[in-house]
């Protein structure tokens with residue numbers, strides 16, 4: 001298989017070859033038509049030049065065949081480019097369901113990453129080779145952009161919301177990680193590396209640290225902020241139960257229905273009155289300023305682990321267990 005092009009960064013993800021192929025095709029099409037047009041301009045200028053001072057050109061009244069050719073041929077070409085680009089765009093946007101999750105927070109001027117196992121890194125991200133990795137990205141201050149040229153991925157980290165992107169590394173090694181959005185004085189120093197490891201080496205790296213899993217850290221915050229006094233598992237709390245909540249639809253007081261994803265949980269912690277669950281009062285105080293972006297990600301990881309106890313789902317739906 002074709003493996004790279006001079007001046008291009010290394011190809012180290014499943015997406016890299018596909019992006020390069022499209023890019024090179026665009027370049028080739030652009031070069032072909034530029035040369036064609038430029039040589040026709042020069043060729044016609046020479047061939048049809050005025051040969052004597054009194055020469056008068058013959059009027060031309062157009063050609064249907066020519067019009068059709070130079071309309072339909074480019075139309076066909078741009079359709080091919082569109083479909084090709086859309087196909088790559090969709091595979092970049094669709095995160096494989098079995099992807100390993102990592103949370104990333106950008107701040108001036110560093111990248112902070114957290115693994116579900118609890119491992120935390122600064123300006124580094126260790127991942128196993130051959131495994132799809134899903135990143136949930138946000139920023140603590142201004143817009144940054146997470147950019148790994150060797151993987152051909154780039155995504156803005158925007159304060160106040162989560163963005164996701166994914167990649168699957170294809171060869172072990174150390175690859176540049178950049179911030180690709182100007183974010184102040186030390187923007188150019190907001191760099192790091194993605195370390196791609198063999199799965200076994202990655203497993204031993206993972207077990208190296210020990211501050212508890214991301215969810216366990218989230219549980220600590222959950223308890224220290226007293227969330228548990230209202231969000232009780234026995235449905236006797238003043239707030240809705242959180243067991244089995246994540247990823248499921250929620251009915252709101254307004255009659256709308258939303259899916260309890262990471263963005264919804266984050267918003268409900270920081271702006272509790274924005275989407276009140278049907279049947280509850282908007283009495284929850286805001287936790288804006290009390291939980292860091294990393295803490296919010298830990299809380300989300302914790303809430304994701306809260307499962308409905310066996311049989312409870314049946315009871316909630318009025319069925320006999």
Ligand code: CUA
Nearest residue numbers: 144179181183
């Ligand atoms: Cu962060 Cu540029």
